[in-house]
Amino acid sequence: MGLGDKLPGGGSSKTTGGIFGPGSPTFLTSKIDAIVNWGRLNSLWPMPFGTACCAIEMMASAASNYDLARFGMERMSFSPRQADVLICAGRVPYKLAPVLRRIWDQMPQPKWAISMGACASSGGVFDVYSMVQGIDTIIPVDVYIPGCPPRPEGLIYGLMMIQEKIRQESLTRHFEHRAEDPATVARPRANEEEVVGLTGPFGNSTQQDALSTGASPRTDEEAPTDPLLG
Amino acid sequence: MSDSKSPLDAVEEGPASSDGGDSGAQASTGSPDDHPTVAALLEAFPDEVQRYRLNAGDQYVVWIRPDRSHEILAWLKNDPEHLYDMMSDVTGVDYGGGRPVEVVYQMYSTTHGLALRIRCPLPLDALEIDSVCDLWNSANWLEREVFDLFGVTFRDHPDLRRILMPDDYAEGYPLRKDFPLRGRFSRAEQTRRALNQDVERFYLAEDLGHGVPQEVESAPSPAALESGAPGAEREGEQG
Amino acid sequence: MATKTVEFGVGPGREMGPGGVGTPSPLAPFDIPEPDIGTERMLINIGPQHPATHGVLRLVCELDGETVTEVTPHIGYLHSSFEKLGEYRTWNQIVPLTDRMDYLAPLIYNCAYVMSVEKLMGIEVTERCKVVRVILMELDRIFGHLLWLGTTAIDVGAFTPFLYSFQQREKIYGLHEALTGARITTSATRVGGMMADLPDGWLDQLLDFLDNFPKTLAEVHRLLTGNQIHIGRTQGVGAISADDAINYGFTGPNLRAAGVPYDVRKDRPYYDYETYDFEVPVGEHGDCYDRYLCRMEEMRQSVRILHQAMARLPGGPINVEDPNISLPSKTDAMSDMESMIHHFKLITEGIPAPEGDCYMAIEASKGELGMYVVAEEGGTKPVRWRVRPPSFVNLSVIPKLAEGHLVSDLIMINASLDIVLGEIDR
Numbered sequence: 001m002g003l004g005d006k007l008p009g010g011g012s013s014k015t016t017g018g019i020f021g022p023g024s025p026t027f028l029t030s031k032i033d034a035i036v037n038w039g040r041l042n043s044l045w046p047m048p049f050g051t052a053c054c055a056i057e058m059m060a061s062a063a064s065n066y067d068l069a070r071f072g073m074e075r076m077s078f079s080p081r082q083a084d085v086l087i088c089a090g091r092v093p094y095k096l097a098p099v100l101r102r103i104w105d106q107m108p109q110p111k112w113a114i115s116m117g118a119c120a121s122s123g124g125v126f127d128v129y130s131m132v133q134g135i136d137t138i139i140p141v142d143v144y145i146p147g148c149p150p151r152p153e154g155l156i157y158g159l160m161m162i163q164e165k166i167r168q169e170s171l172t173r174h175f176e177h178r179a180e181d182p183a184t185v186a187r188p189r190a191n192e193e194e195v196v197g198l199t200g201p202f203g204n205s206t207q208q209d210a211l212s213t214g215a216s217p218r219t220d221e222e223a224p225t226d227p228l229l230g
Numbered sequence: 231m232s233d234s235k236s237p238l239d240a241v242e243e244g245p246a247s248s249d250g251g252d253s254g255a256q257a258s259t260g261s262p263d264d265h266p267t268v269a270a271l272l273e274a275f276p277d278e279v280q281r282y283r284l285n286a287g288d289q290y291v292v293w294i295r296p297d298r299s300h301e302i303l304a305w306l307k308n309d310p311e312h313l314y315d316m317m318s319d320v321t322g323v324d325y326g327g328g329r330p331v332e333v334v335y336q337m338y339s340t341t342h343g344l345a346l347r348i349r350c351p352l353p354l355d356a357l358e359i360d361s362v363c364d365l366w367n368s369a370n371w372l373e374r375e376v377f378d379l380f381g382v383t384f385r386d387h388p389d390l391r392r393i394l395m396p397d398d399y400a401e402g403y404p405l406r407k408d409f410p411l412r413g414r415f416s417r418a419e420q421t422r423r424a425l426n427q428d429v430e431r432f433y434l435a436e437d438l439g440h441g442v443p444q445e446v447e448s449a450p451s452p453a454a455l456e457s458g459a460p461g462a463e464r465e466g467e468q469g
Numbered sequence: 470m471a472t473k474t475v476e477f478g479v480g481p482g483r484e485m486g487p488g489g490v491g492t493p494s495p496l497a498p499f500d501i502p503e504p505d506i507g508t509e510r511m512l513i514n515i516g517p518q519h520p521a522t523h524g525v526l527r528l529v530c531e532l533d534g535e536t537v538t539e540v541t542p543h544i545g546y547l548h549s550s551f552e553k554l555g556e557y558r559t560w561n562q563i564v565p566l567t568d569r570m571d572y573l574a575p576l577i578y579n580c581a582y583v584m585s586v587e588k589l590m591g592i593e594v595t596e597r598c599k600v601v602r603v604i605l606m607e608l609d610r611i612f613g614h615l616l617w618l619g620t621t622a623i624d625v626g627a628f629t630p631f632l633y634s635f636q637q638r639e640k641i642y643g644l645h646e647a648l649t650g651a652r653i654t655t656s657a658t659r660v661g662g663m664m665a666d667l668p669d670g671w672l673d674q675l676l677d678f679l680d681n682f683p684k685t686l687a688e689v690h691r692l693l694t695g696n697q698i699h700i701g702r703t704q705g706v707g708a709i710s711a712d713d714a715i716n717y718g719f720t721g722p723n724l725r726a727a728g729v730p731y732d733v734r735k736d737r738p739y740y741d742y743e744t745y746d747f748e749v750p751v752g753e754h755g756d757c758y759d760r761y762l763c764r765m766e767e768m769r770q771s772v773r774i775l776h777q778a779m780a781r782l783p784g785g786p787i788n789v790e791d792p793n794i795s796l797p798s799k800t801d802a803m804s805d806m807e808s809m810i811h812h813f814k815l816i817t818e819g820i821p822a823p824e825g826d827c828y829m830a831i832e833a834s835k836g837e838l839g840m841y842v843v844a845e846e847g848g849t850k851p852v853r854w855r856v857r858p859p860s861f862v863n864l865s866v867i868p869k870l871a872e873g874h875l876v877s878d879l880i881m882i883n884a885s886l887d888i889v890l891g892e893i894d895r
Contacts, residue, residue: 049518051525051547052891053572053653056616060642060652063635078520093894094424095396096525096546099517101425125566128550129404129413129420130395137421149653286588286827315715316731318830319857323843336828336839336857340715340731347828368718371865379552394545394894405553405853430514 033170040084040110041163043072047083049103051090054117054149058089061152071159080106085162086139087155091119092132104139110169112142112162117149124148265290267312267346275302280351289347296333296350300360303348306337307365314339314346317366320373322380323349326407331380333359352382361387379405396427510538513876517546521624521880524890526864528879535875540868544861547894555854559819560586560660563854568654570856570892574613574834576605576645578892579658584739585829585840586660590822592794597785598662599740604778605648605657606831607771608675611682612641613834613887614764621761621884622693625702630689637685640678647671660820661795662788672779679772686768694765703757707870707882714755717869718862721836722763723886727755733832747774757885764887794820819849828857835859835887858892 046068050058062068062076077083080103092100104113115135118124121144123133132138142165145158268282268290280293294302306314319336330351338345350359361384362369373384374393381403384390392399400423401414413420516527525546531539551570555563567582568575580602587594594602619634642652647668649655657664693699709719714727724731732749734742750766752759788795796815797808822844830839836859843853863886871879 048520052549053569055524056572056653060635060639063639064632065636065639076520078518091547091549093546093548094420095427095548096517097421097424098427098429099546102429103518125569126549126554128411128554129401129409130548130550132421132424133417137417138425151652283825285825287591289827291826317718318720318837319828319839319841319855321841321853321855321857323826323853323855325845325852334826334841334855336841338830340729340736343736345737345828345830347826366718367713367716368862368865371861372718375861392545394548396545404550409553411550411553411557 029170029172033172036171037166037169041166044084044159044162044166045075045077045082046073046159047080047086047103047107048076048078049086049088049090049100051088051092051096052119054089054120057149057152058087058116058155061155066152066156068156068159071156071163073159080104081108083107084110085112085114085159087114087116088120088135088139089116089149089155091117091124091126092135092138093130094132095130097132097138100135101138112165113139114143114145114158114162115141116145116155116158118146119148121146265344265346267306267314267344268292270309270312271302271306274305278302289345291347291349293349293351296352296359299348299350300362300365303335303362304365306346306348311342312339312344313341314344316340317362317368317372320362320369320376322376322382322405324380324405324407328354330354331357331382331406333376333382335362357382358385359383360385361390363387379403381406396424398427515879517543522883523620523888524893526883526888526890526893528867528883530871530876530879532876537871537874537876537879540871540879542864542867544864544890544893547890549891549895551895552854552856555851557850559849560822560851561819563851564658565654565656568656570858570895571613571833571835571838571889572653572891573616573889574609575653575655576609576657577613577831577833577838579655580606581829581831581833581838581840583658583660584831585827585842586822588829589825589827589842589844590660590820592661592789592791594662594789595786596783597666598787598789600778600782601663601667601787602658603740603742603745604675604775604782607774607778608641608644610771610834611768612638614768615641617764617834617884617887618689621881621887622689624880624884625699627693627696627699630692633685633689637678637682640682644671644674644678647674659788659795661791662786666787672782675775675779679775683769683772686765690765694762700758702877702881703761703885705754706757706874706878707885708754708756709866709870710755713869717866719836719866720859720862721832721834721887722750722760722767723836723863725750726752726759726763728753733830733837737830739829739831745774745777747771747777757881760885760887821847821849822851824848826853830857833859835889835892836863856892856895858895860886860888860890861893864888864893 048055048058050056060066062074068074080086084107086104086107088100104111113135115121119126119131120135121141123131125148127133135141143158143161145154147154150158264284271279271292271294272282275294275298278295278298280295282290282292285291306312314337316338317335318338319334321334321336323332323334325332330353332349332351335348335350336345337348352359357380359382361373363373363384364386370388371393373387374390376382377384377387377390378392378394391397395404402409404413415423511532513530513532514527515530516522517525519526522528527543527546529541529543530537549569551566554566558566564579564582567578571578584602586592615634615638619631619638622628622630622634645655646652648671649657649664709717709727711728714724714729715731719727720731720733728751730749730751733739735749747770748766750763750770752763792808792811793815796802797805797811801808802812803809824844824846826841826843828839828841830837832838837857838859839855839857841853841855841857842851843855845852867879867883867886870882874882
């Protein structure tokens with residue numbers, strides 16, 4: 001199944017293949033790959049999932065000074081159904097996480113994700129109760145762009161990295177490239193024990209402590225007695 | 231500030247120390263006659279006003295008991311000499327350590343140009359106070375936020391539910407001092423709960439609070455507002 | 470009527486009180502009746518991911534055809550708990566947090582925050598610092614209004630002003646970067662002064678911008694102000710009376726467009742604003758068109774203030790010359806023991822505050838921005854740092870403004886309020 005199998009030399013079921021054995025690219029498939037990839041990477045339609053300050057830098061990249069249009073990306077697709085690359089620009093709180101996940105799920109293959117900025121990549125300055133510590137706990141990310149916010153040149157560099165990634169894709173290995181393991185979909189990526197161990201309250205940070213001003217000592221040190229928790 | 235003082239003099243001499251739960255002590259700086267409302271409040275509600283203070287050079291703060299807070303705030307809004315028609319901010323302060331949570335009202339009068347801060351301390355076992363939404367509509371969302379982040383219930387609020395956190399947020403009230411910065415649940419649990427949220431909540435007519443079709447009225451045009459609406463009288467007053 | 474079981478959510482009869490006996494746990498499933506879909510009403514959901522909501526805002530609209538009968542805004546999709554974070558940071562460490570709240574006009578927030586802390590501590594900044602902060606605040610007022618102009622025009626369907634305004638914003642980005650090193654997240658102020666004085670040539674760069682900016686503004690004015698399509702989209706849309714505007718907590722250009730001449734710079738002046746010669750535009754009808762006109766005129770008035778501020782900029786130190794507040798210069802800290810000790814204490818401990826609280830209201834580009842800090846005696850971190858966000862209160866009026874209008878008018882009203890979700894959700 002898939003295009004790769006239908007092409008001469010492609011697909012693992014064929015006995016004939018390229019010089020590296022069955023299933024490897026041949027001259028014809030590599031040319032088709034090149035054309036298809038060239039078409040894809042030069043007309044990416046970004047899905048701007050902009051939340052905060054990074055979104056403003058993303059808008060500045062699309063404006064006339066930095067001009068994403070020269071990459072073929074001026075058509076920002078706000079509908080995920082027609083988008084290729086999701087640019088998550090800005091911090092994502094837990095309230096917004098299911099929305100991001102849903103938008104990602106609504107994007108058809110082939111799709112890529114860019115995590116723009118420190119907050120999307122790792123939570124940034126916001127190691128707090130409400131903030132997702134990196135959207136790669138929610139969706140699979142292809143390129144991370146550091147910065148707070150990254151300059152438009154940084155975003156453009158990240159988009160060029162996506163283009164490079166696309167350039168190296170191959171139709172014969174399409175499903176390998178695109179597979180999303182259903183077991184890890186919509187679940188935290190790290191092992192649960194690791195995550196719990198690393199992120200207990202006041203876990204491993206040198207900065208945080210239980211007292212905010214030093215003048216109001218805590219009385220409640222044990223498990224919360226909040227009535228909402230039952 | 232006079233020019234002869236160095237910037238830190240005010241810090242060093244400072245007001246007399248007092249902790250948050252102290253009641254009945256008079257202010258050490260500032261006289262109630264400097265601010266007409268403070269003097270009038272002391273006269274009109276002598277039992278409810280706990281104390282007053284001058285902070286930060288020119289800002290008057292008055293502590294009142296929460297029992298008649300609605301009455302006092304309504305008096306402040308309606309009394310012609312005070313007319314605090316703008317409720318700039320409603321917020322809460324939690325000092326921690328079992329001390330009362332204070333609800334803080336920042337008010338401003340556009341007619342008289344006076345600003346005032348009212349604080350109501352609420353004991354932790356009775357975090358309830360009357361809502362002032364019927365007096366100032368700006369208090370609607372502001373009180374919802376205080377409820378969301380501190381757990382203070384506002385009686386007779388038209389729509390008291392969480393505003394910043396998800397509706398089913400189960401970790402507690404974030405801005406309380408006994409709430410850890412990173413939350414009470416592990417990151418894994420928070421992520422799991424987040425992804426299990428229903429993004430389509432509040433999408434049913436019942437959630438919106440009504441299910442009965444009503445008459446549709448079109449929006450009032452500016453001409454209608456200028457003639458016959460209460461706003462027209464205000465324009466005359468304003469001059 | 471069919472029922473469905475909902476795992477999480479609200480429904481009739483569910484108490485949201487702080488708890489007690491009889492309050493059902495939010496995790497317990499309960500039944501709510503399905504709506505009877507034989508009516509004329511339709512529910513649509515706008516957002517939170519939507520190009521026209523100016524951020525992650527969710528508007529649930531009940532429509533009768535195209536007419537909005539009720540709209541409920543839902544926020545909190547960008548809640549980053551700035552206020553809680555502030556309780557764990559020293560006074561100067563909070564300044565970078567203020568950039569990220571209103572990222573459209575970061576210098577205003579930087580200035581407002583340190584003004585509030587300085588007022589609490591009784592610190593009087595130098596004359597040069599006052600004028601520089603006025604310059605930066607007015608510059609960022611233009612900055613914020615330019616973005617509003619660009620995005621609102623796009624919402625109406627006019628793409629060109631977006632590009633024009635972003636081109637002008639690039640010049641201001643250049644000014645930000647020359648001063649602080651960062652385009653958006655400037656963190657330019659410190660308690661007692663600024664992170665650095667204006668570099669050489671900065672004022673010339675600013676003058677260059679101010680010479681060219683009015684021409685672009687005039688061009689956008691020609692494109693939009695008399696444009697019949699724009700007028701048709703904005704006049705009479707989202708009108709509010711002056712009384713209602715005050716009662717609902719409107720501030721800033723929204724309030725002034727409704728006819729209330731309340732501007733914090735004029736009524737509760739700070740930093741010698743009473744000595745600057747500028748006018749505050751006040752509208753009549755309180756609709757979207759008046760808000761547009763108010764903001765356009767405010768940009769022109771800000772240019773006036775900037776020229777006056779640049780003319781009166783005094784020399785002298787930019788920071789308060791008190792080693793207990795401002796960091797000593799690097800050469801001093803490296804050579805003089807006392808300066809090194811001051812440096813050490815300031816960095817490791819911070820500046821101790823007196824007990825009390827301070828609410829500093831300033832006129833931000835969006836409205837009355839209030840910075841409220843509460844400190845305990847000797848505290849180097851705030852007990853409570855509260856931001857009174859103008860957009861938060863402005864947005865709460867949308868249900869009243871949009872009722873009876875069409876869906877496209879709802880988008881226009883939302884745009885004309887000039888909201889930024891970073892400060893709404895904090």
